Amino acid sequence: MIEVGGDGRTWVLSGPTSSYALHLGAGDELLHLHWGARIALADAEALAAEPGPPARGFESPLDGREEYPVEGGPRFVRPALSVRTPEVRGTEWQFGAASVAAGELRLRFEDTAHRLGITLVYRMRGDVLERSAVLEHLGHGPDVEVLRADSAVWTLPERERWRLSQLHGRWAAESRLVRSDLTYGEKIIGSRRGHTSHQHLPWVALDAEGASEEHGEVYGCALAWSGSWRIAVQQLPDGRVQIAGGSGHDDSGQALLRPGESLTTPVFAGLWSAGGFGGASRAWHAYQLEHVIPDAQDVRPVLYNSWEATGFDISEAQQRALARRAADIGVELFVVDDAWFGRRTSDRAGLGDWTPNPDRFPGGLKPLADEVHGLGMQFGIWVEPEMVNADSDLYRAHPDWVQHFPGRTRTEFRHQLVLNLARTDVQDYLWEQLHTLLSSAPIDYVKWDFNRSFTDAGWPGEECPQRLWNDHVHALYALLDRLRAEHPGVAFESCSGGGGRIDLGILARTDQVWTSDNTDPLDRLAIQHGFSQLHPARVMAAWVTDSPNTQLNDRVSSLRFRFVSAMAGVLGVGGDLTRWSEAELAEAREWVDLYKEIRPVVQHGELYRLRAPDGGLSAVQYVHGGEVVVLAWLQAQRYGEPVARLRLRGLDPAGTYEQVGVGDRVGRSDRAGAGEVHRGAVLLHHGLHTGLRGDLDAAIFRFSRK
Ligand code: DGJ
Numbered sequence: 001m002i003e004v005g006g007d008g009r010t011w012v013l014s015g016p017t018s019s020y021a022l023h024l025g026a027g028d029e030l031l032h033l034h035w036g037a038r039i040a041l042a043d044a045e046a047l048a049a050e051p052g053p054p055a056r057g058f059e060s061p062l063d064g065r066e067e068y069p070v071e072g073g074p075r076f077v078r079p080a081l082s083v084r085t086p087e088v089r090g091t092e093w094q095f096g097a098a099s100v101a102a103g104e105l106r107l108r109f110e111d112t113a114h115r116l117g118i119t120l121v122y123r124m125r126g127d128v129l130e131r132s133a134v135l136e137h138l139g140h141g142p143d144v145e146v147l148r149a150d151s152a153v154w155t156l157p158e159r160e161r162w163r164l165s166q167l168h169g170r171w172a173a174e175s176r177l178v179r180s181d182l183t184y185g186e187k188i189i190g191s192r193r194g195h196t197s198h199q200h201l202p203w204v205a206l207d208a209e210g211a212s213e214e215h216g217e218v219y220g221c222a223l224a225w226s227g228s229w230r231i232a233v234q235q236l237p238d239g240r241v242q243i244a245g246g247s248g249h250d251d252s253g254q255a256l257l258r259p260g261e262s263l264t265t266p267v268f269a270g271l272w273s274a275g276g277f278g279g280a281s282r283a284w285h286a287y288q289l290e291h292v293i294p295d296a297q298d299v300r301p302v303l304y305n306s307w308e309a310t311g312f313d314i315s316e317a318q319q320r321a322l323a324r325r326a327a328d329i330g331v332e333l334f335v336v337d338d339a340w341f342g343r344r345t346s347d348r349a350g351l352g353d354w355t356p357n358p359d360r361f362p363g364g365l366k367p368l369a370d371e372v373h374g375l376g377m378q379f380g381i382w383v384e385p386e387m388v389n390a391d392s393d394l395y396r397a398h399p400d401w402v403q404h405f406p407g408r409t410r411t412e413f414r415h416q417l418v419l420n421l422a423r424t425d426v427q428d429y430l431w432e433q434l435h436t437l438l439s440s441a442p443i444d445y446v447k448w449d450f451n452r453s454f455t456d457a458g459w460p461g462e463e464c465p466q467r468l469w470n471d472h473v474h475a476l477y478a479l480l481d482r483l484r485a486e487h488p489g490v491a492f493e494s495c496s497g498g499g500g501r502i503d504l505g506i507l508a509r510t511d512q513v514w515t516s517d518n519t520d521p522l523d524r525l526a527i528q529h530g531f532s533q534l535h536p537a538r539v540m541a542a543w544v545t546d547s548p549n550t551q552l553n554d555r556v557s558s559l560r561f562r563f564v565s566a567m568a569g570v571l572g573v574g575g576d577l578t579r580w581s582e583a584e585l586a587e588a589r590e591w592v593d594l595y596k597e598i599r600p601v602v603q604h605g606e607l608y609r610l611r612a613p614d615g616g617l618s619a620v621q622y623v624h625g626g627e628v629v630v631l632a633w634l635q636a637q638r639y640g641e642p643v644a645r646l647r648l649r650g651l652d653p654a655g656t657y658e659q660v661g662v663g664d665r666v667g668r669s670d671r672a673g674a675g676e677v678h679r680g681a682v683l684l685h686h687g688l689h690t691g692l693r694g695d696l697d698a699a700i701f702r703f704s705r706k
Helices: 041-049 276-292 316-328 366-374 393-397 424-440 465-486 521-531 559-566 582-604 680-685
Strands: 002-004 010-014 018-024 030-037 081-084 094-101 104-111 116-125 128-137 144-149 152-155 162-168 176-181 185-191 200-208 218-223 229-235 241-247 255-257 262-264 268-273 303-305 333-336 378-383 387-389 416-418 445-448 491-494 512-514 540-544 570-573 606-611 617-624 627-636 656-659 677-679 695-705
Touching: 002 094, 010 041, 010 104, 010 116, 018 041, 018 268, 030 041, 030 152, 030 268, 081 128, 116 276, 128 144, 128 152, 128 255, 128 276, 152 268, 162 185, 176 521, 185 200, 200 229, 200 241, 200 276, 218 229, 218 241, 218 276, 241 465, 255 262, 255 465, 268 276, 276 606, 303 316, 316 333, 316 366, 316 582, 333 445, 366 378, 378 424, 387 393, 424 465, 465 491, 512 540, 521 540, 521 559, 521 627, 540 559, 559 570, 559 582, 559 627, 559 695, 570 582, 582 617, 582 627, 582 695, 656 680, 677 680
Parallel strands: 303 333, 303 570, 333 378, 378 445, 445 491, 491 512, 540 570
Antiparallel strands: 002 010, 010 018, 018 030, 081 144, 094 104, 104 116, 116 128, 128 262, 128 268, 144 255, 152 241, 162 176, 162 200, 185 229, 200 218, 218 268, 229 241, 387 416, 606 617, 617 627, 627 695, 656 677, 656 695
């Protein structure tokens, strides 16, 4: 809902529980009024009528109060917008017009010297406010160089102490949650790698006065962008906090706007919740399931992928054998990973040549795809379209198609170079290759990988080479959008050496993401805990792989622990099934069957993090209508102490809940409890006996409301 004040200069956007208000001051300065609990228009007007801060030497009355601080004039905060023409730098803007249409508020300004139109866009979806900016060169003037254009700046209310939550990491250790007190100055997170990065997810949350998992005010901001980016959290000298975010890692230039051209920033979404971190996560999940993720109402199938089992050493016969075993344990989607194409027998060759390797797949992919379909599964393949190996037909034909600076080393990370997707000839080539590939065999699923960051992002001959950074992402989005439109039955997974490209931008055009190359079920609990702060289980791919985990740490864990860990998201299996015993395969079949029963609740339910993984008992709970699923893990039982009862959440205290089946009937019978009826109030206030013991134990509990 959008309300407009009587003077046409105050606006209030409201969701079910929150409101956001802004006001155009007497001098046309656009001021922030409110972000938080729901308020009425009259409240916003009362705030607008309050006098501004008292004048103070060396401080600007605008700083910390503006919706979108531009560079220039009496402003000393980090500018959201920095532009220049050959002789004039900065922005002096005048208000033009406001419009409210189809749930969107647009506020239009103009800088007459630059002939630049600047429109700020606001749209409320649930309690998530989407913000972006549009720059337009209005014509008949010099080109405008856009040094930086943030999507939005968020202003927090005055509070005593702010705490910052972020998701940091590295390869095999993505999305780990850290919290720290905010102090004066700026805290910058971002990526200067050309992709979202393993190092930081483009999300921050801020809470004051000690929010907890289920209580207290939490503000969150998340950027819908899959390239380089920056979020700056600033605590100003008067204690006010502003959060600026947008594409690009610095202010050194993103685009050159010629007369008539325009630029739209990605969305920087913001959410206020009074329900603590858990409430904020559930609101983010609901937003993505309803407004971001394509076909989110469909459940994702159980997949098999042999990457950890086979690496680059694949053959059609071997894949057929694995497919038969996968079908036998109930897998629904069989994915051929790397090494099916070109001369790709190691990571040194083949990227760029997207036709099946004739020695490995003499008849192309279709015979294998047909067999997989005959086994009752969907068929998927791996691609890494944005990359090329120097040892490839593509690179031999077009060495100028990669990002590079003339006369400089072409850095080869993982023996590969990055294609310059900003070039239209590269875009055309990729479209043609991928469209042909998807038309050549009945392919249902594409795992789209991206295995190295930008290093030599040059574009010889281009007038504004730095536009390559943003244009790469726009070209990637356009390619995915076009492939989806042309091949509507194909689902896509975003992968970047694990979780190097997970954000709201890529999630608008992919069906799930590869969370991490780390498939150790214990490490995964922490990675998944962080991931769930922002993204729903419906997109979080997780595989059961072999034990010991020879890839990472040689940790030994039971199938039970591995399955229950991976069942917290979109279940996959990634072990070498040819080496699993009959007993292991039979147990795996039971887990897969169980997952299929609980997956509507896991993938579409409301998620409650009951206990964080910190060495002892941890658990997540999903509630979908009257169905409840609890996944619990015990890392280590210490000092012979009994494991604590697990208090559930999100139940009706007056309701009764019947235990379904025998919880996780797989493997053990000591947790029998089918048909037992539990009282909601008891589960909420006293909790569930889990029966977990020892080290690396796990269990699943299911309840149905009576
Ligand atoms: C990195 C991915 O994260 C892995 O799952 C696998 O697909 C390899 N790339 C293949 O090169």
